[in-house]
Amino acid sequence: MRRSGMAVRLVLAALLVLLAGCSQGAGGGGDGGRGPITLATGRDLTGYLQHVLDGWNAGHPAEKVTLVQLPEAADETYAQMASSLRSGSSRFDVLNIDVAWTSEFAAAGWIAPLDRGSLPLGHLLPSVLDTATFRGRLYAMPYVTNAGLLYYRKDILAKAGVAPPRTWAELEQDARTIAPKYGLQGYAGQLLPYEGLTVNVTEAIQSAGGTVLGDEGRTVTVDSPAARQALSFLVDGVRQGWIPQAALGFKEEESRRDFQDGHLLFLRNWPYVYDSASAKGSPVAGRIGVVPLPGPDGPGSSVLGGSDLAVNAHSRHPRTAADLLAYLTSEGVQRQVLTLGSLPPVWASLYTDPALVRRYPYLPVLEQSVQHAQPRPKSAHYDQVSLAVAAVAGDALRGRVTVDQALARLKRELAAIVRTG
Known part of the structure; x- marks a missing residue:
């Protein structure tokens, strides 16, 4: 009996240790939720992020951040993050995620809601905050933003005596008439069937006043006159030749x-193009201009790009993770995001900083574009939504289906995706 009683006590003691360990993993442990953490991100091509984290680590020796760089390709980064989060792993404490993933990660319960009061939300560009919310709650902190811009050959337009286009009709007219006179193609975006085509089509739809999904992914709104006008604009451009076949x-x-x-006379692309196209040795250096994307009746609306910072719902040190979010979105670090990382910051005042505007002349146009931009369709199944939009739009651009057939098919496919949510 004595041996049996001792065995019972040992089993109970082991269970208490196990329960204590489980409690630590879920709630931050006996260390108050503070300690070393990891930051997972897609490949940092400029190397700036480790420099930024070195600044944090110097001031937080007991809460150092280890940078984990995942593959450069966004789909591979997504796959590795999703696999880890789905398993309940605490390997990644903070995740630098594409803005398009925030809704999906939040709906799945993979990332934790954030305390608005501990973050510098009042200093951000107002529009970027919408990328970090899902169904009324803040699940991430905007870190880098992005908006599509219209690049143009200012030397060619000057010779032709015309201003940069503000409307689709002006863009089409210039692409059809001016470009051929100077041996150029008219206009291109990213029209291969992948996420880039989803972005280009979504921008056109929202510029025309339409949407792809409504009610934060609960309803399908794509079969509308605005979507019909938008997709027809792109399809007609390919058919008429002012959008070259190569752009597909x-x-x-x-x-x-x-x-x-x-x-090309005109290009829709992200802000990173400016530095590259303006660099010494570029054939168009000194000859490019930038304006907001055009729309049917005036400036259009870009899709918001960039990334958000989120905290793993299973992080062992969530308080340190939350403090890192505030640090990475502070004014000093956001300045480095631009100057060292060549990425558009989310801190509003940097867009009117005279020294930065002299160095990056496109900042005022980018700020205007970001302010009028909108997030990609919010959905707990965004990856499926994007695949459907890109596939159907790709078929329409290649003349395999009419615009009406494409929108009817897309409505059916999106309805099936929404039902699964």
Whole structure:
């Protein structure tokens, strides 16, 4: 009996230790939720982020951050993050996620809601905050923003005596008439069937006043006159030739090279193109201008790009993770995001800083574009939504289906996706 009683006590003691360990993993442990953490991100091509984290680590020796760089390709980064989070792993404490993933990660319960009062939300560009919310709650902190811009050959438009286009009709007219006179193609975006095409189509739809999904992913709104006008604009451009056939195979870099090599009059792309196209040795250096994307009746609306910072719901040190979010979105670090990382910051005052505007002349246009931009369709199944939009729009651009057939098919496919949520 004595041996049996001792065995029972040992089992109970072991259970208490196990329960204590489980409590630590879920609630931050006996260390008050503070300690070393990891930051997972897609590949940092400029190397600036480790420098930024070195500044944090110097001031927080007991709460150091280890940078975990995942693959450069967004789909591979998504796959690794989703696999880890789905398993309940605490390997990644803070995640630098594409803004399009925030709703999906929040709906799945993978990332924790944030305390608004502990973050510098009042200093951000107002529009970027919408990328970090889902169904009324803040699940992430905007870190880097982005908006599509219209690049143009200012030397060519000056010779033609016309201003940069503000409407689709002006863009089409210039692409059809001016570009051929100077041996150029008219206009290109990212029209290969992938996420870039989803972005280009979504921008056109919202510029026309429409949406792809409504009620934060609960309803399908794509079969509308605005969507019909938007998709027709792109389809007609390919059919009429002022959007070259080659653009149907363009992603960001292919389209950037075509413009930078002097083959295009107009290009829709992200802000990173400006530095590359303006660099010494570029065939178009000193000859490019930037304006907001055009729309049917005036400036249009870009899709918001960039990334948000989120805290793993299973982080062992969530208080340190939350403090890191505040640090990475402070004014000093946000300045480094631009100057060292060549990425558009979310801190509003930097867009009117005279020294930065002299160095980055496109900042006022980018600020205007970001202020009028909108998030991609919010959905707990955004990856499926994006695949459907890109596939259907790709078929329409290649003449395999009419615009009406494309929108009817897309409505059916999105309805099936929404029902699964």
